[in-house]
Amino acid sequence: MTATSPSSRSPATVRFEPHDFAQAVASRTGTAGLGQTGGRVGAGGRFAGLFGSARDDGSVLLRAAIARYGGLEIVTTLVPAVPGGGQASYGALTPAVPAAAWYERELADLFDIFPEGHPRVDPLVLPRGNAPAPRPGRTGPGPLERIVPDETALPAHVAGEGVFTLPYGPVRSGVFESVQYLVETPGEDIPHLRARVYHKHRGLECRFQGMGPDDGVLLAERVEGVASVAHAIAFCQAVEALAGGNDAEKGAGAPEAALYVRTLHAELERVVNHLDSTARHTEAAGQAVAYARLTWHKERLMRLRGKLCGHRFGRGVVVPGGVSGPLALSPVAALRELADLEADVRADTDLLMSTSSFVDRLRGTGVLVPDMAASRGALGPVGRASGLEEDLRTYRPYAAYGLVQVPEPRYRSSGDALARQLVRLEEIWGAFELCRQALEDLSGRPADGPWAGRAELADGEAWGWAEAPQGEVLYLVETEGGRLRRVKPRSASFHNLSLFPEVFGGDIFTDFAFIEASFGLSMAGVAG
Amino acid sequence: MPWVTRGLRNGILTSRYPARPDGYHDNWQGSVVVGPAQPGTPAAAIAARCPTGAISAGEGETATPALDQGKCILCGRCVLEGPGTFSFAPSPEVARRSRAGLVVPPTEETEAAVASARADLARRVRALGRSVHVRHVDAGSDGSDEWEVAALLGPIYDVHRLGIFFTASPRHADLLLVTGAGSAGMVRPLSVTYDAMPEPRVVVAVGTDAISGGLVSPSYASSGGVCDVVPVDVWVPGSPPSPFSILHGILLAIGRLPSGRVGR
Numbered sequence: 032m033t034a035t036s037p038s039s040r041s042p043a044t045v046r047f048e049p050h051d052f053a054q055a056v057a058s059r060t061g062t063a064g065l066g067q068t069g070g071r072v073g074a075g076g077r078f079a080g081l082f083g084s085a086r087d088d089g090s091v092l093l094r095a096a097i098a099r100y101g102g103l104e105i106v107t108t109l110v111p112a113v114p115g116g117g118q119a120s121y122g123a124l125t126p127a128v129p130a131a132a133w134y135e136r137e138l139a140d141l142f143d144i145f146p147e148g149h150p151r152v153d154p155l156v157l158p159r160g161n162a163p164a165p166r167p168g169r170t171g172p173g174p175l176e177r178i179v180p181d182e183t184a185l186p187a188h189v190a191g192e193g194v195f196t197l198p199y200g201p202v203r204s205g206v207f208e209s210v211q212y213l214v215e216t217p218g219e220d221i222p223h224l225r226a227r228v229y230h231k232h233r234g235l236e237c238r239f240q241g242m243g244p245d246d247g248v249l250l251a252e253r254v255e256g257v258a259s260v261a262h263a264i265a266f267c268q269a270v271e272a273l274a275g276g277n278d279a280e281k282g283a284g285a286p287e288a289a290l291y292v293r294t295l296h297a298e299l300e301r302v303v304n305h306l307d308s309t310a311r312h313t314e315a316a317g318q319a320v321a322y323a324r325l326t327w328h329k330e331r332l333m334r335l336r337g338k339l340c341g342h343r344f345g346r347g348v349v350v351p352g353g354v355s356g357p358l359a360l361s362p363v364a365a366l367r368e369l370a371d372l373e374a375d376v377r378a379d380t381d382l383l384m385s386t387s388s389f390v391d392r393l394r395g396t397g398v399l400v401p402d403m404a405a406s407r408g409a410l411g412p413v414g415r416a417s418g419l420e421e422d423l424r425t426y427r428p429y430a431a432y433g434l435v436q437v438p439e440p441r442y443r444s445s446g447d448a449l450a451r452q453l454v455r456l457e458e459i460w461g462a463f464e465l466c467r468q469a470l471e472d473l474s475g476r477p478a479d480g481p482w483a484g485r486a487e488l489a490d491g492e493a494w495g496w497a498e499a500p501q502g503e504v505l506y507l508v509e510t511e512g513g514r515l516r517r518v519k520p521r522s523a524s525f526h527n528l529s530l531f532p533e534v535f536g537g538d539i540f541t542d543f544a545f546i547e548a549s550f551g552l553s554m555a556g557v558a559g
Numbered sequence: 560m561p562w563v564t565r566g567l568r569n570g571i572l573t574s575r576y577p578a579r580p581d582g583y584h585d586n587w588q589g590s591v592v593v594g595p596a597q598p599g600t601p602a603a604a605i606a607a608r609c610p611t612g613a614i615s616a617g618e619g620e621t622a623t624p625a626l627d628q629g630k631c632i633l634c635g636r637c638v639l640e641g642p643g644t645f646s647f648a649p650s651p652e653v654a655r656r657s658r659a660g661l662v663v664p665p666t667e668e669t670e671a672a673v674a675s676a677r678a679d680l681a682r683r684v685r686a687l688g689r690s691v692h693v694r695h696v697d698a699g700s701d702g703s704d705e706w707e708v709a710a711l712l713g714p715i716y717d718v719h720r721l722g723i724f725f726t727a728s729p730r731h732a733d734l735l736l737v738t739g740a741g742s743a744g745m746v747r748p749l750s751v752t753y754d755a756m757p758e759p760r761v762v763v764a765v766g767t768d769a770i771s772g773g774l775v776s777p778s779y780a781s782s783g784g785v786c787d788v789v790p791v792d793v794w795v796p797g798s799p800p801s802p803f804s805i806l807h808g809i810l811l812a813i814g815r816l817p818s819g820r821v822g823r
Contacts, residue, residue, distance in 0.1 A: 201748050204727030206708050209696070209748070230744035233742050234779050245636075246774075253773075255701065256702040256704070256706075257706060321562065323713065324714075327713060327715060330710055553702040
C-alpha cells in the first residue's frame with residue numbers, strides 16, 4: 032500500500048471501519064520511528080498527522096498520514112454522523128500513537144467529534160466556551176457566527192505545596208507572536224508547562240473553501256508567514272498533481288527552470304529562518320555585538336530576496352504550475368552577493384561558537400531525548416538534533432531537489448539547544464551550497480521561459496509537502512468543480528510545539544528563551 | 560574581546576532616514592497606485608479578479624478605477640493584467656492618518672477627512688516630546704509582520720537613534736503597534752493592553768491584515784481589522800509592510816517626519 036514513486040502526490044490509501052482505525056494506524060507506525068540512526072526504513076513509518084474533512088451529510092472523513100522513505104501512506108476511516116444530532120465519536124489513536132494527541136484535540140475543536148480513550152480532550156485551537164464547531168470541508172450552512180472566548184478558564188494539572196500557575200502571555204515582553212504558556216511552578220523550576228495557542232486561530236481552513244487555486248496559493252503563503260515559500264510549494268504540488276501535469280516525476284506541469292527557482296527561494300528562506308533563530312539565542316544570552324551582526328546579515332538576506340522577486344518573504348514567486356517569472360536579479364550578481372554573505376555569516380558564527388559564555392547557555396538546555404523524538408516523530412532541525420535523520424529533500428524529493436546534489440543531512444543525538452543550533456548552522460552551509468547550484472543552473476537558461484505550465488484542475492484529492500526551515504509542511508487539498516473544497520495545511524510548528532512541553536526537565540525560567548528560540552516555531556502556523 | 564573589533568569592522572551601517580535619502584528606501588515598491596483608465600483595460604474584470612476585492616471599477620468604460628490600499632495585499636495581479644492603469648509606486652512611505660486616505664486616487668472627501676484626523680492627532684502627540692515608547696501586540700498575524708517590526712531594532716534601522724524605544728509594559732507605552740487581523744482570541748488581550756496605556760496614546764495598525772483583515776477575513780475567528788477593537792490613528796498597509804513603511808508610520812503618528820514630507 033506504500034506509494035511507490037518518490038514524487039507521488041496521490042498516495043495509495045487504505046480504508047478501515049472506525050473500530051479498526053486506531054489499530055491500523057498503530058500497526059503501521061510502530062515505535063521505531065522513521066529514519067532513526069542506523070536504519071533508514073524501519074519496520075514502522077512515522078505518524079505525520081491526522082486530517083479531518085467534513086462531508087455534507089454530517090460525517091467526518093479521517094485520514095492518517097504515515098510517512099515512509101519515498102512516500103506517504105494514507106489510512107482512512109469515516110466517522111458517521113449521529114442521527115438526530117449530538118457528538119459523534121471514534122476510538123482515539125493517542126493511547127497507541129502518542130503523537131496523535133494534539134491532532135485529536137484539534138479535530139474535537141473543529142469537527143466536534145470525540146476521541147474515546149484520549150487522555151485529555153482539552154480545547155486546543157478554539158478557546159474554551161461553547162462555540163459551534165466550524166467543521167471545515169462542509170459546504171452546507173453559511174458563515175459561522177464569531178466565536179467568543181472564555182478568558183477566565185485557567186486549568187491546572189500539577190498539585191503540591193506552593194505550586195502556582197503562571198500564565199505567560201499572550202501579550203509578552205518583546206516583539207513576539209502571541210501565545211500563552213501556562214507554567215506551573217513552585218518558584219524557579221519548570222516542572223510542567225502547557226501552550227495555549229487559540230489566541231491566534233484565524234479560521235484559515237474554512238477560508239480556503241471555495242477559492243480558486245490562484246487565490247489559494249496567496250492564502251497558503253500567509254498560513255505561516257516566515258515560511259511562505261515552503262507552504263506555497265507544498266500547496267502548489269498538490270494542485271499540480273490534481274491538474275494531471277505531464278511529468279509526475281518533477282511535479283506535474285512545472286518546467287524544470289521553475290523548479291530551480293523554487294529551490295533557490297526555499298533555501299534562502301531556510302538560511303534566513305536559521306539566522307533568526309541564532310540571533311534570538313544571542314539576544315537571550317546578551318551577546319549584543321553578535322545580535323547586531325546577525326540581524327544585519329538577516330536584513331541583507333531579506334533585501335536580496337526582495338531584489339530577486341520584489342517581495343522580502345518571497346511571496347508571489349510560487350504559483351500553481353510553476354513560478355511567476357524569471358529572477359529579477361541576474362544569477363551572476365546574486366551569486367556574488369551570496370558569496371559575500373556566506374563569508375560574513377561564517378566568520379561571525381565561527382566566533383560565536385567559540386564564545387564560551389554563549390555556548391554554555393545552550394549546552395544541556397532543553398534536552399529532547401532521542402527516544403521521545405523518534406516515538407513522537409519530531410520534525411525538521413528539532414528531530415535532526417535528537418538523532419533522526421529524516422529530511423524531505425532526500426527522503427521524498429520535490430522541486431529541484433532530485434536534480435541537484437543535496438548535502439548529506441547532518442544529525443546529532445544529544446538533543447539539547449546546542450545540538451539544534453549546530454544542526455541549524457550545518458543547514459545554513461548546505462542551503463548556501465544549494466542556492467549556488469540553483470543559480471549556476473539558472474544562469475545557463477534563457478530568461479524568457481517558459482516559467483509555468485497550465486492544466487485544468489480535476490476533482491479529487493492530493494497531497495503536497497516541503498521541508499520548511501521548521502520541518503515537514505504537509506498539505507491535503509481536495510477540489511470540486513475547479514475550486515478548493517478542503518485545504519488542510521499542517522505546519523511543522525504544530526507538530527513540534529506538542530513536543531515543546533516535554534523538554535523542560537530540570538530547566539529553569541532563564542532557560543526558557545533559549546529553548547523557545549532553539550525550536551524556532553511560528554505560532555501562526557500552529558493556530559491555523 | 561574579539562567581539563569588540565568585530566563590532567567595529569564594518570563601520571556605521573545605519574540608515575540616515577528620514578533626515579537623509581536612503582537608496583534602499585527610495586527604490587522599494589510599497590503600494591499599488593491607479594492611473595487614468597487605459598483604453599482596452601478591462602477594469603471590471605480586473606476588479607473581479609482581485610483576491611481581496613480592493614478594486615472597484617467605477618461606472619463606464621473610461622472611469623478611473625479606485626483601489627483601496629487598506630485591502631491590497633500587493634500580489635500584483637492587477638499590475639500584470641492592467642499595466643498603465645495599475646502600477647507599483649516606488650516608495651515605502653505608504654502610511655496614512657485616516658482610513659479613507661488609503662483609497663487611491665484620493666477624492667475631495669478624503670482630503671477633508673485626512674485634514675481633520677491630522678489636526679486631532681497633532682494635538683494629542685504634542686505632549687509626547689522626542690522620546691516615544693512603543694508596545695507591540697500581535698492580534699493574529701501570519702508571523703511575518705513581527706519580523707519586520709523586530710528589524711527596526713537591528714543596526715540598519717536602529718530606531719533608538721530617533722528616540723523610539725520598545726517597552727514591555729503597556730503602562731510605559733505611548734504608542735501601540737498592532738499587527739494581525741484581530742483574531743477572536745486576541746480581542747480581549749488587545750483591549751486590555753490598550754486600556755492599560757496612559758493618555759495620550761496613539762495606535763498604529765501595521766499591515767493589511769490589521770487594517771481590513773486582508774485575505775484571512777471574513778472568518779468566524781477574525782475581525783475585519785483591528786479598528787473594531789481599538790481606535791486606530793495611523794494605517795500602514797502592506798503584506799507585510801517593509802521596515803521602512805512601519806518606521807514611516809510611527810514617525811507620521813508622532814509628527815516627526817521632516818517638513819515637506821508630511822504625508823497624507
